[in-house]
Amino acid sequence: MPSIMPFNRDQVLTEINDLLSKHGFDTSNIYDRSCFDLVARRELLLLLMKVLVNVDGFSIAHAEEIKRVAQIFLASPILIGLKSKNEVLEEDVVYERHGIPVISPTTLRNIVVEEIYPEIFADRGGYYVQIDGQIIKNVREEQNLSLKDLADQAHVSRETIYKYETGRVRAQPETAFLLESILDMKITLSVNLFQAPRHEKTHESREGEPRELVDLGFGVINTNRTPFDALAQPETKKSERLKKAEPLITDLEKNRNNKALTRMALNLKDLSDVIGTESVFILEKKKDVDCIDGVPVVHNWEIGEMKNPAEFLKMLAERRECN
Template sequence: MPNMPSSRDQVLIEINELLSKHGFDTSNIYDRSCFDLVARRELLLLLMKVLVNVDGFSPAHAHEIKRVSKIFLASPLLIGLKSKNEILEEDVVYERHGIPVIAPTTLHNIVVEEIYPEIFADRGGYYVQIDGQVVKEIREQQNLSLKDLADQAHVSRETIYKYETGRVRAQPDTAFLLESILNMKITLSVNLFQTPQQENSTETKEGEPRELVDLGFGVINTNRTPFDALAQPETKISKKTEPLITDLEKNRNQKVLERMATNLKDLSDVIGTDSVFIMEKKKIIESIDGIPVVHNWEIEEMKSPAEFLKMLAERRECN
């Protein structure tokens, strides 16, 4: 990405091409969602939102993408060109509402060159995280006291102690000076690909459809995604029980349901999980364009999530 793209659509196209060329499976682009693109390479699953101005990223979208990322053990990432009137700098990590933010060139450097950013922007300027254990080990190997190293780095003895114990971050110039003095790399890369921390919440017991909740599924309804809900058994059935991507009938006509089925198949393939329609109609429909269908009245007759998953597997195999 040598030249900066000028529009959001262009950025999305270039990111999709970049990831596809370097071993990622990528989804379709979803414009009216908390994420625009999903990409997977081996164990790394990315949920990405792309904006020209990252200040347009709302707290509501941040909350939703965090919820979805937690369920799928994915890493949310915001790609942007600028903040207010300032261009986002290459190899610097920013943050909006708890979501890491990078420029397209930074993503390019990570994917193509495996160069991970070490500098992050925060109130007051730019900072790096120092590997305090390395600093202490090298300092002691060189028979330097805390004061000796502090004097050479033009900081206080207390500051060096805080670096070594991980209590403070450093400004880049100070960190680079320390690296020159110790003749050793001491800065840490920013961990961009974290899964949001789980929070204590009862929201997974309050979703729809109620039939799944009553059967023993945790259900999270979503408002800004290409699907209606995520469902997962509250008790583990097997070693690997993935969340289900779920769409509800909601009096939608056949064309809308078929369009939603396309989205479900696309996302299921990239994320590596199953998807299902929950229907209210009495007429038996076993699938919509290859996506299994289970009816509310069928769920009411079941006794456990295992029965539901067994029916889902049988209807998937029939397609």
């Protein structure tokens, strides 16, 4: 299969979508004006992907928003880029922008098609690899080599070998590959870009909109650079922490007309299908409508009559299969 050729952003997006679709991923529509362009899922793996020609155009605001969304859905955010300044991004090297990993389209292809994960990552000062210090120590001791013996063969200091073994420093690729040759053992660690990020407690906003959901007992996070308006998640009591409370993708009325709401419903349905979560419209005006193009609708006045999130979720389930 030919590799993805970096002609322009739209073409790269299309080829990435085709690549993922052919290798078992369900993919979303493409969202150009969002902190992510494409969402892809394969079993438990969920990717939030942004594609840029020049990765230096990736803003802090977009990075922070995609990180928040990724944390809530336990997704992996990835920036796909063609170049940085005037330099083409190298194959099988991981870069970074504002805490988001950056790779080239060819690197993505190698991961998806060949299951070859990159080992080298770029940072200030050059290229580095992460090494398994425990393996170095174990093999060194098995071969009856002292720290100084190994250091002399690798042309580094004894202190450097000690720092490698204790995981205190990264290694330059040349040094790591020389150590592998000396020890006759693989010591470099691959960068698993598809590993789900550690789940840290998200601080749900108590000032978010819609206020009715907040008052009912939902944590609400408003978003500015996504195809939806907010994420809402039922806040569970300590005794209920073992119960899974899935986040909801939410759009608000905001004086939008029916045509705009219908267009937004396509996005909500598309994203909820790929992500595997619920979507809902929260409408302010009293309209005789229970759903918009397959997306359930709940009105503010209905939420005001509810006692807890369970009642809201029950209504959502009742209206989920509407036509």
